[in-house]
Amino acid sequence: MKFKTIACALALSLSPALAFAGCVGHEKQSQSCAPGSVWDAVSQSCVESASS
Template sequence: MTFKTLTCAAALALLPAISFAMCAGKDHQAQSCAPGSIWDPATESCVEQISS
């Protein structure tokens, strides 16, 4: 096999492990808040929506 083929095969074999490692420890879930509230990413909670 050529070097190029071996490199591509190695990259394809390692890709799932690399992508899993990048997302490890992060919880991804849809967040919905009650009416009148919005999601605040800084506090990671629903906060009351203030209208001006």
């Protein structure tokens, strides 16, 4: 009985750490701009698209 309690406590205490570790490296998000503008990687913002 004591072993099961310790095993459950250990599993529950490690759950948040494992969930956080699974999300490492996902800092980039897709950027959407308003119609008529495009994403400029240099300025890291939306700029008006040049019409040809």
